[in-house]
Amino acid sequence: MLSSLAAELSQLVADPARVLTAPAVLDRLSHDFYWYSPVLRPQLVSKVADVVVQPIGVDEILAVLRFALQHSIPVTVRGAGTGNYGQCVPLEGGIVLDLSRMDKLEEITSEGVAVCQPGLRLAVLETEARKRGWELRMYPSTLAKASVGGFLGGGSGGIGSVAHGGLRDFDNVHAFEVVTMEDSPRVVLHQGAAVHEILHAWGTNGILTRIWFPLAAAQSWTQFTAAFDTYEQAFRFTQSIAVDNGWTKRLATVFEWPIPSFFAPIKQIVRDGKTLSLIMIESTQAGALHAAAELAGGEVTFTGPFDGPRTQPLLSDYTWNHTTLWAMKADPAYTYLQCGFSPRDCEHQFRLLRERYGDEILFHIEFMKNGDGVVVPGAIPVVRFTTEERLNDMINYCRSIGVFVANPHVNYLEDAGRFRADNIQLRAKEKYDPHGLLNPGKMLSFRKQEVPI
């Protein structure tokens, strides 16, 4: 049965070597970093595709989707598989469509818009953009591996979001072409507000095949760290830089002690017992930032240029969700949450959480601009896991005191933080995937059309 499926799919692509069935390959290409979550780990470990297809063009994707429709086979699209809550894990098996070979950068327009295929790696785009005087507006800390399509399909923001907001804000994604799973699959252009129908929908309602991704004018950046005696001091200093438009920055991060102790390769910039502030600042402002940090009681522990993705040490490798990875390396009992604190009440919220959970929760702040243009303390706190009940208690308590939580311990869109209240992702699924074959099981509010295909 399996080999006949692979044999039939091999007829649809130019090179049958791009239809993969080796069990170890299927296992690898069916998983992402879902194991970050002790709750998702047992749920997803055994989920595996029946076959992986690696298309190199839209015609091959259309042919595979037509075949899948005819035989009611689920299709789950995959970029680089760096998602951290099993977004690209095929819950019902079927076909994994691995787009890593569709990785062309078509052009960077004179207005600074990258036109590319979805499998293009973000680090390649950042490097090529910088050669032409541009840079990514924002990127996840998985820059080196993650693809543009996967970032739009499953990511939200990252380095650069303190200035430019998230993917869903400020026209940060201009347009894309989407292949649908309708009775006759087709390519549809989405631009402007229509991108929000598909953005961050985990490939459940269409497959991005060509993307118009606007860039920012390149800056010369300096990486900067300072150590502070207390978390409060470090937080207030970093917040003062993050919210002040006079400072041009790409990153503003705070790591409460002992998080910095997990960063083994850069221990020379860490100070025992102290909270670390990490900022990427426009290079001509580095001297002034140094003075400001000292005035605020900090010890500057590092300044060095950022020369693109190959910079050593690349301090963004310790930020955003990489922080969790370093914590788990130090002690596998750590996991994480994805939170948004109130810019006005955050210090009160920190205190309440500290009182209730002690050092079960360690504060890791990533400042980011929200859609209203306000710079807010986003956070990916490191959490010591004991039981699912305790984790849910923490999530519920956060929400009860006004802390937003995008729950990374569920595998469906509705509770994972970016599902739109206006339901346009759901409406797009009803329109583009009426039979529910795209990444099934990830959008719980969807009811499939019970008519024969």
Ligand SMILES: Cc1cc2nc3c(=O)[nH]c(=O)nc-3n(C[C@H](O)[C@H](O)[C@H](O)COP(=O)(O)OP(=O)(O)OC[C@H]3O[C@@H](n4cnc5c(N)ncnc54)[C@H](O)[C@@H]3O)c2cc1C
């Ligand atoms: C260590 C670590 C750090 C991280 N840091 C960040 C961070 O800073 N910011 C952040 O936002 N995320 C972060 N993430 C999550 C993840 O790395 C990003 O979201 C990343 O951009 C995903 O890209 P990918 O190519 O690996 O996508 P994948 O994991 O392959 O896919 C992600 C989702 O998008 C869907 N998808 C993939 N390609 C397409 C397509 N062409 N069309 C439609 N849907 C598609 C998939 O089905 C899946 O649901 C982190 C994860 C880890 C493990």
